[in-house]
Amino acid sequence: RADLAMYQAKGAGRNTLRFFNPEMHSVLARRATLEVDLRQGLLDGQFFLQYQPQVDDNDKVTGAEALLRWRHPQRGLVSPGEFIPVAESSGLILPLGQWVLEAAARQLAVWARHSETSHLSLAVNISARQFRDPHFVEQVLRIIGQTGANPQRLKLEITESLLLDDIGDAVATMTALKSHGVGFSLDDFGTGYSSLSYLKRLPLDQLKIDQSFVRDVLTDPNDAAIARTIVALAQTLGLGVIAEGVETQAQRSFLAEHGCHAFQGYLFGRPGGAEDLLAQSQSMA
Ligand code: C2E
Ligand code: MG
Ligand code: MG
Ligand code: MG
Numbered sequence: 001r002a003d004l005a006m007y008q009a010k011g012a013g014r015n016t017l018r019f020f021n022p023e024m025h026s027v028l029a030r031r032a033t034l035e036v037d038l039r040q041g042l043l044d045g046q047f048f049l050q051y052q053p054q055v056d057d058n059d060k061v062t063g064a065e066a067l068l069r070w071r072h073p074q075r076g077l078v079s080p081g082e083f084i085p086v087a088e089s090s091g092l093i094l095p096l097g098q099w100v101l102e103a104a105a106r107q108l109a110v111w112a113r114h115s116e117t118s119h120l121s122l123a124v125n126i127s128a129r130q131f132r133d134p135h136f137v138e139q140v141l142r143i144i145g146q147t148g149a150n151p152q153r154l155k156l157e158i159t160e161s162l163l164l165d166d167i168g169d170a171v172a173t174m175t176a177l178k179s180h181g182v183g184f185s186l187d188d189f190g191t192g193y194s195s196l197s198y199l200k201r202l203p204l205d206q207l208k209i210d211q212s213f214v215r216d217v218l219t220d221p222n223d224a225a226i227a228r229t230i231v232a233l234a235q236t237l238g239l240g241v242i243a244e245g246v247e248t249q250a251q252r253s254f255l256a257e258h259g260c261h262a263f264q265g266y267l268f269g270r271p272g273g274a275e276d277l278l279a280q281s282q283s284m285a
Contacts, residue, residue: 034086037072042095046071049103050271053280054123054242054264057256061281063121065157065264066104067271068096088129097130098139105149107274112150116281123155123185128162132169137176144180151181157208158184160192167198174203185242190226200237207234209260211245217254224254231259 041047048071051064070078087093104124111117130136144151156177162170174184185206186194190213209230213223227243234241243255246265255263269280 031086031089034078034083035090035092038070038083038087038090038092038096041070041072042092042099044073046073047096047099049100049107051107051122051274051277052264052271053269053277054121054262055268056263057261059268061120061268061277062262063123063153063155064277065123065271066100066107066125068100068125069271084127088127091129093127093129094133097127098143100124101140101143102147105143105147105154108149108153109147110274112148112153114278117278120277120281121153121155121183123157125157125187128159128165131158131162131173132165137173140177140182141180144182151177152183154181155183155185155205157187159187160189160194163193163195163198163202167201171201171203178203185240187244190230196233199233204237204239206240206242206262209241209243209255211265214243214245214251214255214265215247217251227255227260228258231255235259 048069049066050069051066053061054063054065056062068080068084070080070083072078084093087096101124104122108120108122111120111122133139140156143149144154178184183205184203185208186199186202186204187208188210189207191210207230209227213227213230216223217227218224231241240262241260242262242264243251243260244264246252246255246263246267248267251265252263252267269276
């Protein structure tokens, strides 16, 4: 059939042919191109970090989350929602994730040299594949050593997907880094697979309430109940809690009334350059 593209599935047996419709074929072709472009982009320095402020009850900036950006030479800015999955499935997340950690640690070291920014923490997203890499601990410690970043200011954001693996391995990796002062936040919390007994075993510092619960926290009683439950859970486990995706004063007030006192979202600032974060820290000082 002319409208069926034939595609030899990667990883399937050599003689396995699979049939895809043209639409699926173009998705695959796009992914393959992205993969080649990602590799080149890493070599050509097309990646950069943006920083989104995290604030406390007094609007004081306490830190930021580093968010990866890719300026593609032809396509312009490509969103991480598109390229991170490709980086993960191709394994490119390992060198890319290392680049992110290095850039973030260098930024922390710069902040440490100025009194207005020396208190800032920086949260870095770590994909499950990166976290599982046997050299991960060693790499993080090497980067900290080389940049002179203060590990106490570095917070690694992991997701519940890690809990699908051997929990003992996850605990060991986290414990090794925590012994050097590195902190851990559980990102997108509430959307994954956590069982409470696993959660109790992980040496976490913070739960991050997923933005999907924050969005309708004022209008959807289920989301409100989930947000309140996450705050209570964090308190019970002795963990910090931060809400992401906070866009309105009303959302923020609701969360604060229910015990959440750390926030991130467009209400406080979009992801931007380090100079924007510096300006915001100064205006609040
Ligand atoms: P995330 O870690 O949950 O990051 C939060 C996302 O929400 C970011 O999207 C941020 O720009 C967006 N956001 C922040 N405040 C608001 C708000 O008030 N409203 C709304 N609607 N959105 C808000 P972004 O930058 O597109 O990143 C998407 C995801 O890509 C991240 O979700 C994270 O999972 C992944 N990602 C980003 N950078 C990295 C990285 O360096 N490494 C890895 N492994 N993943 C990354
Ligand atoms: Mg995150
Ligand atoms: Mg998140
Ligand atoms: Mg998210």
